[in-house]
Amino acid sequence: MLNLSVLLEDSARRxxxxxxxxxxxxxxxxADLxxxxxxxANLLVSAGIEPGDKIALSCPNIPQFPVVYYGILKAGAVVVPLNVLLKDREIAYHLDDSDAKAYFCFEGTPELPMGEYGLSGFAQSPRCRALFRITTDPAAPAMIDGVGTLADALARHDSHFDAVVREPGDTAVILYTSGTTGKPKGAELTHANMALNALTANRLFDSTPATHDRYLVTLPLFHSFGQTVTLNAGISVGATLVLLPRFEARAALDLIEREDITVFAGVPTMYWGLLGALDEHPVDIDRIARNMRRAISGGAALPVEILTRFADRFGVQILEGYGLSETSPLATFSDPALEPRPGSIGVPVWGIQARLVDKEGNTVTGTDQIGEIALRGHNIMKGYYNRPDATAEVLRDGWFRTGDLxxxxxxxxxxIVDRAKDLIVRGGFNVYPREIEDVLIGHDAVSLTAVVGVPDDSHGEEVKAYIILEPGAQITAGELIAWSKQQMASYKYPRSVEFVDSLPMTATGKILKRELGRSPAA
Known part of the structure; x- marks a missing residue:
């Protein structure tokens, strides 16, 4: 018997x-959390939610995220965290695909009207029967736009609840990712997957209750990296989590100094931002260096230059790792006890096996021979929700085929030497070209398109679209970009559009994307 919420309950007891x-x-x-x-949990049970039901959550890094996250788990339900940048069309897809019975959505801000998008997405999802609006203002009215607020609903429920008993193999979280089809797929992660991955992180980074670490939590909690390495791992050892809803380098530096942060986890662009801000935003670097004992990087390849500069300025060696939503996510990581290997994603973490395989699944042997990473262990998902064929493509004899070379x-x-898929990693977010291409080709002026990632100093990669227009079509690159921005989340839409007369192709008509994207985005 195991419920992931025990991580919180144990720390609250101690x-x-x-x-x-x-x-x-x-x-x-x-105790308050x-x-x-x-x-x-009491609210959900009173609303008729049963163990195994799916509950969606759209919320930035504010206290309400862990409050709702662990409440869903306590009720025996499954958490479906959604990217906060999704628009209504995308929200509706996720609610429908996950069979969500209820939806908690943050009200948003003028710059990011999540509440507006959430309400519209919910209205398009008839099977999702309850919507709760998360607000930050204690004086907010009980109803906004006909939707009840979470604060008002919780005030009517008791603060005591016995967590529903679940089995280790029951699904705890569904994290959405994408594959070669371009349609987001829900990776089912079990209570055992998530609990063991969090405990593995603590083992790796020497985190214990006696240490009383202070994490700066600016990685999105809807993402597997932030959810496991900062939220669940930190909560399990009674750490203090300092929340920063949106990463801004100067604000992060101020918090690192003022709150005596001991653990910082981020994607490479965050480290790049911290180094850039340090020159223009004076802080007590000695104080930061005295307190920070772990700097953790994942989500994208870390440039060796950033690793070296960060160690020189902050006195902390960045530990780089690798994982995917399907692997909970920790799979390989730099070993803190060993000398760093710049450019390496490290070695398999505790309890995980890794090997390289060829297309037929045969093990690739020999130093520096290239193969696809295959993983096996306690971190591997149950499968993709309601997608047995997609699951069978990547899970074979207990081994998960990552698609990364x-x-x-x-x-x-x-x-890592290359990606077998055409995945674009923009600022730590995965962007799947096929999904973008499907949206772009829906525009009347677009005849054919190929979307690729191009080098970008700020985000690692930027999204660029090569477009063949319909005969006689009249549209500018700026107009098409503006249209795209209205159709998809802000991290997805192309920042650069180039109109071309033709696209490089093989003899069989397959677009040669490797011939595209060799120059930075315009």
């Missing part, structure tokens, strides 16, 4: 008065 969450001047103790999550050196350190 450290009830320890601060669990910090957002600005707001502080929430472990546990009590509020119990209210969410790598080599291994003589000491067993792995190095």
């Amino acid at each position: 450290f009830p008065d320890r601060v669990a969450l910090v957002l600005g001047d707001q502080r929430m103790t472990y 546990d009590a509020q999550s119990n209210r969410v 790598a080599r291994v050196d003589e000491d067993g350190f792995y190095y």
Whole structure:
């Protein structure tokens, strides 16, 4: 028997008065976090939610995310965290595809009207029967646009709840990813997957309750990296999580200094931003260096130059790792006890096996020989929700085929050399060209398109679209980009459009994307 919410309940029992969450001047103790999550669980049960039901959550890094997250788990339901940048069309797809019975959605801001998109997406999803609006203003009215607020609903429910018993192999979380089809797929991660991955992170980074770490949590909590390495791992050892809803380098530096942050986890562009801000935004670098004991990077390849510069300026060696939503996500990581290998994604973490395979699944042997990474262990998902064929494509005899190509050196350190898929990693977010192409080709002026990632100093990769127009079509690149921005999340739409007369193709008509995107985005 295992329920992932035990990570919170155990820390609340041991450290009830320890601060669990910090957002600005707001502080929430472990006892308060546990009590509020119990209210969410009672709310869901009263709404007819049963164990195994799917509950969607759109929320930035504010205290309400962990409150709702653990409340859903306590009720025995399945958390379906959604990217906060999704538009209504995309939200409706995720609600429908996951069979969500209820939806918690943050009200948003003028710059990001999540509440508006969420309400519209919910209206397009008849099978999702309950919507709760998350607000940050305690004085907010009980109803907004005909939708009840979470704060008002929780006030009517008790702060005590006995977590529903679940089995280790039951689904705890569905994290949406995409594949070669371009349609987002839900990776089912079990209570055992998530709990063991969080505990593996603590083992790897030497985190214990006695350490009382202070994490800066700016990685999105809807993402597997932030959810496991900062939220679940941190909560399980009674850490204090300092929330930063949106990464801004100067604000992050201020918090790292003021809150005596000991653990920072980010994607490479965040480290790039911190280094850039350091020259123009003076902070007590000695104080930061005294307190920060772990710097963790994932989500995209970390340039060696950034790794070296960060160690020189902050006195901390960045530990780089690799994983996917389907692997909970930790799979390989730099070993803190070993000398760093710049450019390497490290070695398999505790309990995980890795090998390189060819297209037929045969093991590739020999130093520096290239093959596809295959993984096996406690971190591997159950499968893609309601997609047995897609699951069978990547799970074979217990081994998960990642689609990423790598080599291994003589000491067993792995190095990513290419992506077997056409995945674009923009600022740590996965962007799948096929999905973007499907949207673009829906425009009347577009005849054919190919979307690729191009080098970008700020985001690692930027999204660029090569377009063949319909005969006689009249549209500018700026107009097409503006249209795209209205159709999809802000991290997806192309920042650069180039009109071409033809696209490079093989003899069989397959577009040669490797011939595109060799120059930076315009």
